[in-house]
Amino acid sequence: MPTDPASTTFPDGWDSEARLVGGRWVERRPRRPEVAERLRMETCLMPWLAPQLPLPVPVPAVVADDPLVVRHVVVPGEPLTAPLVAHGRRLGAFLRALHAADAAEAVRRGAPSVEWTRRERADMVREFTSRVVPLLPAERHRPASALLAKVAALPAHTLVHGDLGPEHVLARDGRLTGVIDFGDAHIGDPAIDLAWALHATPPAFADALASNYPITPQLCQRALLWHQLGPWHEVTHGLDLDDRDTVRSGLDGVLARLPAAP
Structure with a gap:
């Protein structure tokens, strides 16, 4: 064409x-x-x-x-900027269907496998440990390392989008119109797709999502770990580009989401 x-x-x-x-x-x-x-x-x-x-x-x-x-x-719509209750219900139904897809068949269709996910996670944790943790204040090293250890141990058994945020959820005229950018799809932890939806949206949106998706306390806690990890990727992206503003923005996000030292 x-x-x-x-x-x-x-x-x-x-x-x-x-x-x-x-x-x-x-x-x-x-x-x-x-x-x-x-x-x-x-x-x-x-x-x-x-x-x-x-x-x-x-x-x-x-x-x-x-x-x-x-x-x-083209999938119609614009990135979601004002999450509504109706959006939450529709996204919950979407994620329920996505996470119910046959994981073994998804791998046969090209989705990265559980083994791939474990290798990628191990590589990610090593990179964040060596490149991001040293940039944090010394008193935040311990909670940062604890977060990485928890992420490394998370499960992987479900086909996931892998990068679900408001820039990839499209809406128009008060309704969701699509979800885009499946380049990070893999067999992983379903909580990764709930990180933004549960922990960076209004409570009414998160509650509406939960009306169409079975949210357990364990799933919500794992989603929080993925949410806390999000800005770490911005830091390494900025380092790769030698972009100090991106690095600083990422570090600010890391510190804002990181649990305080005990």
């Missing part, structure tokens, strides 16, 4: 360059080799997964191999 010169480039993402082509298609190109693998994974996983979900999601297909370009029909 040829590229339409009449296109609009979306704001820069960390992983992919994306643009709207012809008012109908989103075209994505990876910024790094490992991102290309994730984009190819989406082209295998999403055609199988999309019919099982109660909201529209991208279903990309490869349109060029060298360099890689994938394209999917």
Whole structure:
């Protein structure tokens, strides 16, 4: 499928360059080799997964191999900026359906496996220990290390979105219209998809989500751990880019969410 010169480039993402082509298609190109693998994974996983979900999601297909370009029909809506009770109920139903998907079949369709998740988590914990913890005040090293140890031990048994936040949940005219960006989908802890939804939204939204999704105290606590971990990724991203403002913003977030030292 040829590229339409009449296109609009979306704001820069960390992983992919994306643009709207012809008012109908989103075209994505990876910024790094490992991102290309994730984009190819989406082209295998999403055609199988999309019919099982109660909201529209991208279903990309490869349109060029060298360099890689994938394209999917645009999912309508704008990033969620004002979470409403109705949004919470709809997102709860969406996550219930997503987390009920057959994990073994998802792996056969390209989703990273439990073994992959455990390796990635171990690598992440080592990186955060060596690159982020030393940047924190000395009195916060102990709770920071305790958080990383808890995250390393979390379960992995469910197909998850892996990066669910307001920028990837779309809405229009007071209703949810879709969920995008499944490049981080993997077999992991379902609590990762609840981190923002339970711990960074109004209580009425979180309660509404729980009306359509079985939230246990253990799941809520694990979601809090993932929420606390979120800004750590911003720190390492800033370090990779040598962007001091991003590093500082990430560190401020780490400290704001980190439990106080006992």
